[in-house]
Amino acid sequence: MSIRHGTKLAALAATLLVSAGLIVPAQAAGGPNLATGRPAAASSSNGPYVAGNLNDGNQASYWESANNAFPQWAQIDLGSSTSIDQVVLKLPAGWGSRSQTLSVQGSLDGTGFSTILGSASHTFNPTATINFPATNTRFVRVNITANTGWTAAQISEFEIYGTSASSANLALGKAMSSSSAVGGFPASNANDANQGSYWESTNNAFPQWIQVDLGASVQVNRLILKLPAGWGARTQTLAVQGSVNGSTFTDIVASAGYNFAPTATINFNTTTTRYVRLHITANTGWPAGQISEFEVYGPTTGDTQPPTAPTNLAYTQPASGQIRLTWNASTDNVGVTGYDIYANNVLRTSVAGNVLTYTDSQPDTATVSYFVRAKDAAGNQSGNSNTVTRTGAPGDTQPPTAPTNLAYTQPASGQIRLTWNASSDNVGVTGYDIYANGALRASVGGTVLTYTDNQPDTVTVSYYVKAKDAANNQSANSNTVTRNGTNPGGTNLAVGKTIIASGHVHTFVATNANDDSVTTYWEANSGAFPNTLTVQLGSNAVVNSIVLKLNPDASWGPRTQNIQVLGREQSAGSFSNLSAAAGRDFNPASGNTVTIPVTGTVADVRLVINSNTGAPGGQVAEFQVIGTPAPNPDLTVTGMSFTPASPVETDAITLSATVRNAGTLASGATTVGLYLGTTLVGSPSVGGLAAGASTTVSLNIGSRNAGTYPLSAKVDEQNNVIEQNETNNSFSNPTPLVVNPVQSSDLIASPVSWTPSNPTAGSAVNFTVAIKNQGTIASASGAHGITLTVRNEAGTVIQTLTGSHSGVIAAGATTSPVGLGSWTAANGRYTIRVVLADDANEVPIKRANNTSETSLFVGRGANMPYDMYEAEDGTTGGGATVLSPNRTIGDLAGEASGRRAVTLGSTGSFVQWTTKADTNTFVTRFSIPDSAGGGGTTSTLNIYVNGTFHKAITLNSRYAWLYGAEAGPGNSPGAGGPRHLYDEANVMLNS
Numbered sequence: 001m002s003i004r005h006g007t008k009l010a011a012l013a014a015t016l017l018v019s020a021g022l023i024v025p026a027q028a029a030g031g032p033n034l035a036t037g038r039p040a041a042a043s044s045s046n047g048p049y050v051a052g053n054l055n056d057g058n059q060a061s062y063w064e065s066a067n068n069a070f071p072q073w074a075q076i077d078l079g080s081s082t083s084i085d086q087v088v089l090k091l092p093a094g095w096g097s098r099s100q101t102l103s104v105q106g107s108l109d110g111t112g113f114s115t116i117l118g119s120a121s122h123t124f125n126p127t128a129t130i131n132f133p134a135t136n137t138r139f140v141r142v143n144i145t146a147n148t149g150w151t152a153a154q155i156s157e158f159e160i161y162g163t164s165a166s167s168a169n170l171a172l173g174k175a176m177s178s179s180s181a182v183g184g185f186p187a188s189n190a191n192d193a194n195q196g197s198y199w200e201s202t203n204n205a206f207p208q209w210i211q212v213d214l215g216a217s218v219q220v221n222r223l224i225l226k227l228p229a230g231w232g233a234r235t236q237t238l239a240v241q242g243s244v245n246g247s248t249f250t251d252i253v254a255s256a257g258y259n260f261a262p263t264a265t266i267n268f269n270t271t272t273t274r275y276v277r278l279h280i281t282a283n284t285g286w287p288a289g290q291i292s293e294f295e296v297y298g299p300t301t302g303d304t305q306p307p308t309a310p311t312n313l314a315y316t317q318p319a320s321g322q323i324r325l326t327w328n329a330s331t332d333n334v335g336v337t338g339y340d341i342y343a344n345n346v347l348r349t350s351v352a353g354n355v356l357t358y359t360d361s362q363p364d365t366a367t368v369s370y371f372v373r374a375k376d377a378a379g380n381q382s383g384n385s386n387t388v389t390r391t392g393a394p395g396d397t398q399p400p401t402a403p404t405n406l407a408y409t410q411p412a413s414g415q416i417r418l419t420w421n422a423s424s425d426n427v428g429v430t431g432y433d434i435y436a437n438g439a440l441r442a443s444v445g446g447t448v449l450t451y452t453d454n455q456p457d458t459v460t461v462s463y464y465v466k467a468k469d470a471a472n473n474q475s476a477n478s479n480t481v482t483r484n485g486t487n488p489g490g491t492n493l494a495v496g497k498t499i500i501a502s503g504h505v506h507t508f509v510a511t512n513a514n515d516d517s518v519t520t521y522w523e524a525n526s527g528a529f530p531n532t533l534t535v536q537l538g539s540n541a542v543v544n545s546i547v548l549k550l551n552p553d554a555s556w557g558p559r560t561q562n563i564q565v566l567g568r569e570q571s572a573g574s575f576s577n578l579s580a581a582a583g584r585d586f587n588p589a590s591g592n593t594v595t596i597p598v599t600g601t602v603a604d605v606r607l608v609i610n611s612n613t614g615a616p617g618g619q620v621a622e623f624q625v626i627g628t629p630a631p632n633p634d635l636t637v638t639g640m641s642f643t644p645a646s647p648v649e650t651d652a653i654t655l656s657a658t659v660r661n662a663g664t665l666a667s668g669a670t671t672v673g674l675y676l677g678t679t680l681v682g683s684p685s686v687g688g689l690a691a692g693a694s695t696t697v698s699l700n701i702g703s704r705n706a707g708t709y710p711l712s713a714k715v716d717e718q719n720n721v722i723e724q725n726e727t728n729n730s731f732s733n734p735t736p737l738v739v740n741p742v743q744s745s746d747l748i749a750s751p752v753s754w755t756p757s758n759p760t761a762g763s764a765v766n767f768t769v770a771i772k773n774q775g776t777i778a779s780a781s782g783a784h785g786i787t788l789t790v791r792n793e794a795g796t797v798i799q800t801l802t803g804s805h806s807g808v809i810a811a812g813a814t815t816s817p818v819g820l821g822s823w824t825a826a827n828g829r830y831t832i833r834v835v836l837a838d839d840a841n842e843v844p845i846k847r848a849n850n851t852s853e854t855s856l857f858v859g860r861g862a863n864m865p866y867d868m869y870e871a872e873d874g875t876t877g878g879g880a881t882v883l884s885p886n887r888t889i890g891d892l893a894g895e896a897s898g899r900r901a902v903t904l905g906s907t908g909s910f911v912q913w914t915t916k917a918d919t920n921t922f923v924t925r926f927s928i929p930d931s932a933g934g935g936g937t938t939s940t941l942n943i944y945v946n947g948t949f950h951k952a953i954t955l956n957s958r959y960a961w962l963y964g965a966e967a968g969p970g971n972s973p974g975a976g977g978p979r980h981l982y983d984e985a986n987v988m989l990n991s
Contacts, residue, residue: 234285559614
């Protein structure tokens with residue numbers, strides 16, 4: 001057996017590097033060239049015209065790509081994310097004018113690039129200056145697709161310039177708030193200009209947030225977050241969010257880990273917002289959110305001053321359903337360009353900067369609060385105006401009375417005509433909703449008191465009616481009437497069948513839904529709609545209805561579940577619709593039962609539950625599928641026999657089984673498994689059978705040792721035939737197979753002994769063998785030869801000893817030990833094989849045990865029942881690396897057995913061995929990276945056996961790593977260098 005696996009593993013982990021600490025503000029375009037001295041790269045180069053020429057400060061040198069191979073690119077790594085707004089590209093002075101078609105791209109990681117400025121033609125005379133809106137990026141790339149002056153991309157100098165310096169700290173002195181705070185560490189500490197004080201959230205209760213209200217919507221593009229000086233480094237995982245109203249927040253910067261040492265700077269593209277929030281989900285230094293200074297900065301170029309807030313907001317009601325707002329104008333250093341009107345904290349509309357009124361349409365019953373904000377062309381937004389509230393007049397809240405005297409007639413086959421008495425209402429009834437089996441069937445007008453439904457005569461249907469008014473108030477249910485359908489035949493086919501669900505809570509498992517008891521029930525995972533519940537009938541059935549039940553006890557209370565019914569025909573690979581999604585009303589007053597008429601031939605039935613007014617997940621106490629089995633085969637074993645009737649050990653035995661198709665449809669070919677006890681002795685073929693037909697198949701199983709064997713058979717074990725009943729395929733024969741002993745001697749080597757019993761290397765080992773006759777008659781007379789061989793692990797014979805016993809050996813007797821001679825021991829594992837000569841009175845089937853083997857171990861220590869393989873002795877591939885030996889503390893090779901190890905650094909890398917013997921267990925000594933806080937990481941390795949994937953083994957480094965002094969190491973990486981970095985993991989094979 002060949003096993004491919006990684007042992008003594010050094011796995012490589014991807015690390016996200018986040019820029020932290022104060023960043024010197026970029027200067028305006030035309031200031032320092034940010035590309036100077038930074039690493040340059042290109043898609044290709046031509047001879048001496050390499051990428052390093054791009055930013056060497058010498059316009060005469062230049063980069064040129066491979067010729068006739070567009071597109072090509074050149075890029076500069078700025079080292080960290082930086083706000084830029086201009087690229088200047090040059091060619092050598094004196095070169096002729098040319099145009100190069102290119103786009104400007106940016107990336108934060110050097111792999112995924114996005115477009116900063118789309119592809120366009122730029123003229124080089126010999127310089128091209130490209131301006132664009134400020135953007136944050138680390139890698140700046142020009143992607144060149146054409147050049148009118150040469151058949152390659154060409155640039156002599158690649159210059160990059162940043163945006164203006166940041167504003168003052170916009171958060172200083174502004175209102176702070178947070179999700180929680182501990183003791184004397186309130187949110188206000190985070191902008192008091194004192195780095196020594198700090199905010200801390202409730203412990204062990206992530207996520208947490210802290211936010212600042214800037215007072216008005218302004219442009220921001222950078223945060224500086226601090227912890228007290230002297231604190232140890234830690235990583236906090238957080239997202240930056242913004243809001244214009246303090247209630248609805250969106251991500252400005254997605255969640256990521258930021259290293260506080262003790263300051264973290266977060267740059268992002270300029271955005272306009274009023275509220276800036278940090279949403280914190282983790283902290284490697286403490287189980288809480290922590291910030292000592294929360295600084296917010298914006299650009300200084302352009303207009304950064306918001307307008308003043310509108311004043312004297314007021315309203316009038318010029319007509320029913322209208323609210324007219326007026327306000328006094330705002331002022332702005334440049335000019336007000338518009339006003340945003342908010343209703344109940346939601347933006348309702350916007351008007352121009354010279355408009356000071358707005359008329360809203362709202363129902364007279366609605367209570368609405370308004371405020372207005374001014375804005376300018378730069379996107380700066382004022383604070384809120386005063387708030388005015390129009391209180392709505394009370395509306396109609398009184399429901400109609402319930403319809404009465406609901407009754408039905410059947411004017412024709414397939415028709416059910418409902419009638420009822422009218423409801424009354426304080427304003428007026430506008431309609432009636434008719435429900436069939438708990439689902440809304442139809443709606444009619446408020447003056448209509450009848451409805452004719454179309455239903456098959458076989459379907460049982462229960463109806464009730466609800467009245468409603470213009471305000472959508474709905475009455476209670478009318479009385480319920482039930483039209484019992486003619487019996488279509490069928491029973492509940494779902495009881496006890498395999499049933500599976502998309503999930504469950506607590507002990508409310510899927511099998512509760514078809515255990516024939518309404519006192520137990522299935523309930524799906526909370527808040528995980530849609531839920532599914534699927535019963536597998538095993539084979540096709542003709543179904544006519546689905547009955548769903550909840551416990552009828554009044555404590556359950558009414559509820560409506562939106563349920564769709566799907567079915568799968570036995571030969572289909574997918575489900576199709578049996579009954580569309582609809583609200584199904586469950587009410588203890590009417591038995592808490594819903595019947596859903598369906599028509600179909602299916603093997604699986606699935607409920608899809610989209611909502612439940614009574615619980616956060618779907619609920620079913622009984623899932624009944626009513627119908628009859630569809631035509632299908634049904635294979636059974638009706639009997640077994642064997643010949644000869646009284647066999648002895650030398651007889652060849654033939655087993656026979658009779659298979660019958662008890663179903664209603666012909667079956668295809670299959671097999672029947674024949675068993676002696678629990679041992680499968682063969683699977684003879686069974687040809688196709690017509691409905692009701694039988695066949696007998698036989699199998700010669702050869703001779704068997706004396707004993708009593710229970711006989712059984714199982715037809716179609718591989719489920720090749722879809723059957724009406726998959727549970728009746730087995731048969732146990734009432735009469736066992738009894739094999740009688742044959743009259744024969746039966747010689748075995750017993751016991752095989754040596755002295756000393758635990759030899760050491762160099763000692764003389766003396767062997768003796770006694771012969772036992774465990775047969776039924778005496779052996780023949782004469783000499784009974786004995787040959788003993790000593791074999792090493794490779795199976796090579798290294799010593800042969802012989803001897804014999806002379807004379808008749810009676811049945812049941814054992815001879816005296818026969819001395820065979822000695823062997824000089826050497827360290828190792830050995831097999832002692834003893835072969836007795838065949839006896840003349842011993843029939844052939846009794847001679848197999850004339851050869852026997854015993855293990856012998858020579859060496860120090862225990863003889864352990866496993867084999868050990870060093871990783872470096874295996875075969876490697878796929879990028880696996882064998883490390884050279886060393887004695888360095890904390891090194892992967894230095895800490896390994898034999899001072900060597902194999903690293904599996906990428907997907908597909910492997911190490912493999914061919915085992916010396918079969919095995920069912922695997923233990924690997926491995927190392928994978930620790931987490932930043934010392935809590936360990938989890939990964940998996942795939943095990944392949946004989947080239948085929950077998951299973952994955954889970955690895956965790958939580959208990960592998962120790963750090964610091966040898967005498968007292970710790971679990972934290974901060975304690976010092978690593979000292980222990982390996983652990984072991986084990987897995988059972990073929991389990």
